[in-house]
Amino acid sequence: MKMRYFYAASVCLLILSGCPRRDYPATQRPSDYVKPTTTSPTEAHRPPAVMATVNGKPIYMEDLHTPLVESYGLRIAEMLIVNVLVAQEAERTKITVTEKDVLAENNRTLQGILGEQQLTPDQREQVLGRLLKQRGLTRRLWTTIMRRNAILRKMVAGKAVVSEAMIKAEFARLHGEKVQVSHIQLPGLTEAEKIIKLLKAGGDFADLAQRYSTNTATAKDGGALAPFSRENPAIPRAIRDAAFALKTGQISGIVQVGSEFHVLKLYKRFMPPAADYKNVREKLRDNLQKHIVERLQVKKLAELRRKAGVEYINPTLKRAANRPAEM
Numbered sequence: 001m002k003m004r005y006f007y008a009a010s011v012c013l014l015i016l017s018g019c020p021r022r023d024y025p026a027t028q029r030p031s032d033y034v035k036p037t038t039t040s041p042t043e044a045h046r047p048p049a050v051m052a053t054v055n056g057k058p059i060y061m062e063d064l065h066t067p068l069v070e071s072y073g074l075r076i077a078e079m080l081i082v083n084v085l086v087a088q089e090a091e092r093t094k095i096t097v098t099e100k101d102v103l104a105e106n107n108r109t110l111q112g113i114l115g116e117q118q119l120t121p122d123q124r125e126q127v128l129g130r131l132l133k134q135r136g137l138t139r140r141l142w143t144t145i146m147r148r149n150a151i152l153r154k155m156v157a158g159k160a161v162v163s164e165a166m167i168k169a170e171f172a173r174l175h176g177e178k179v180q181v182s183h184i185q186l187p188g189l190t191e192a193e194k195i196i197k198l199l200k201a202g203g204d205f206a207d208l209a210q211r212y213s214t215n216t217a218t219a220k221d222g223g224a225l226a227p228f229s230r231e232n233p234a235i236p237r238a239i240r241d242a243a244f245a246l247k248t249g250q251i252s253g254i255v256q257v258g259s260e261f262h263v264l265k266l267y268k269r270f271m272p273p274a275a276d277y278k279n280v281r282e283k284l285r286d287n288l289q290k291h292i293v294e295r296l297q298v299k300k301l302a303e304l305r306r307k308a309g310v311e312y313i314n315p316t317l318k319r320a321a322n323r324p325a326e327m
Contacts, residue, residue: 066316074320077312078305083148085304090151097150102143105150149297156296162288168277170284173231175275180268181243182223184208185215185260192254192261199251205265214260227270239264 049061090096110124110131119127132142182205186192191212198208206222213219228235230244236257246252246266255262312318 069314069316070320073314073317077317079145081308081310082301082305083144085308086148086151086301089155089304093155095151095154097147097154101150101154102147105146105153106143109146109149152297152300153293156293156300159296160289160292162285162292166288167281167284169231170288171275171277171280173229173233174284175272175280176229176231177244177269177271178227178229179243179246179266180227180270181225181246181264181266182206182209183215183218183225183239183265184213184223184263185218186212186262187214187260189254189261192263195263196251196254199263205251223265227268 048058050058051061051064052059106128107124110128113131114127128142131137132139137145184195184205186195195203195208195212199205206224209223210219213223215223218224225235228240228243230240232240238255238257239262242252242255242262242264243266246264248266248269250266252262252264252266255264312321
């Protein structure tokens, strides 16, 4: 898709949203504790909430709250913020969604995860339950995400235009000639020239890929790439052109892609099963439109967040938000 982004720590949401604070004396108050400006007599005498006892010694909810905010607070806070931003934009643009829209978004998301599997409603419910457990999401939080995504879908749906040229290019990508190649990715020209010399001296391509390729995802498989066509946008144009210029068993020269250098070996050329363009055209169009909508959803969400005036008040969250992103 690709609107497949969930926060693994979201299970903490209900815990965080229901944690009373202790009214600490000034000498014991944590640095992140902000005392309310007004406190009712009932609140002033309310005993601190206890999470558990260990051999009679209490552990307070505040002791749980602080590390949870430090560990997972920013991710959950950002999720809550974008939910509010989408709701505000929906109100401004007079966009509403029904429960039917939310259910459709739920089914669409599950289909994107499960692929073409045909499931009964009961099976779908079981799969969703396992998925929520694996990702640490509550059912309530999942529904909130589906409602947000359904709103985003309505915001961008009219902009998802699929042309005939796009459909034909997709047909060529899926049903045109494909090649099976392996590659060795290298950080510099000198390293690439060294690999070429080793290959000419009889070195094994897969072995050299495992030892020297900087692409750790493919190196473990001897540099093997999934079969691709001339029109596959997921593969850099330079690699596609070089691969299709090779004969079976032939090794390429040095292929530069950005700041990286590649050496390729062609193992196989083949044609996928024949398909009639007229028979698959509508399915191709629907799939393209689905992917475009999903990209536009992500883009719209990022745009709303970028333009929003958000100020973190909680000191822990404020520090986390201002911390430079890890590279």
